[in-house]
Amino acid sequence: MEKLGAVKGLVPTADALRFLTALMDARKEEVRSRVELAKIEAARATAISQIRARADLYRQVFDRIFDERREFIEKHFEIIARGMASNDESLILNGLNGLGKIVATSPFANLASIAEVLEGDKEIEF
Numbered sequence: 001m002e003k004l005g006a007v008k009g010l011v012p013t014a015d016a017l018r019f020l021t022a023l024m025d026a027r028k029e030e031v032r033s034r035v036e037l038a039k040i041e042a043a044r045a046t047a048i049s050q051i052r053a054r055a056d057l058y059r060q061v062f063d064r065i066f067d068e069r070r071e072f073i074e075k076h077f078e079i080i081a082r083g084m085a086s087n088d089e090s091l092i093l094n095g096l097n098g099l100g101k102i103v104a105t106s107p108f109a110n111l112a113s114i115a116e117v118l119e120g121d122k123e124i125e126f
Helices: 002-006 013-086 089-104 111-119
Strands: none
Touching (some): 013 089, 013 111
């Protein structure tokens, strides 16, 4: 208060009070802004974490889908190889037919149902 009295002659008291009030209001706004920024940052961090988790889930699902296709393709090539080794035409044809069916179908043919499962709340086990 002594310092306020010292500037009394230089600055009118009403102006000094308005200035201090404006300064306090600015400080309150700064604190509110910092709180709001902290909330936004927390929401951003949560969203990024959820996006990363979802991306990892998608990667695991698609890795598994393509692993299964690879396994089926390898099995059919084994059948074809056995048929060729034993000169068994029906075994070769069965292997080729199975291989053709796998290759002809897209792993994304039932993408809508895959997306439904991925976007659902159910836990997915591998």
